[in-house]
Amino acid sequence: MKYTNFVVAALLCIASASALAAQDANGYKPLHGSYSLASKTLIDPAPTEAKDRMVFFLEGDAAADMFKRLPGPATRDACSDEMTMKQAGGLVCLKDAKGKYTCSFGIIFKTGVLVDATAC
Incomplete structure (x- = not known):
């Protein structure tokens, strides 16, 4: 007993x-995702290009909450027919056909400006 x-x-x-x-x-809830130091050219930057920003990729509940709260209707994503997207400035959130959410954005160190961190 x-x-x-x-x-x-x-x-x-x-x-x-x-x-x-x-x-x-x-x-406050835990975040799920990843980040990277990056340059303006996100894919295959020149070796001399300065890594002047940090890019973030969020998934799960945080991405779903962001997607649902972004204003306006979701539109078809230009990179994939299987995804819809919502965007506000540099914040881009996607929802795939299975209901999985992801969001991405970048922050430029020098200015603190939010920039797009997506690439097809």
């Missing part, structure tokens, strides 16, 4: 920790 109570208590602790990791008291 003591062993069963211990197992139940341990499982409740694990479940509680998972719930806390999903969202903190202020509503």
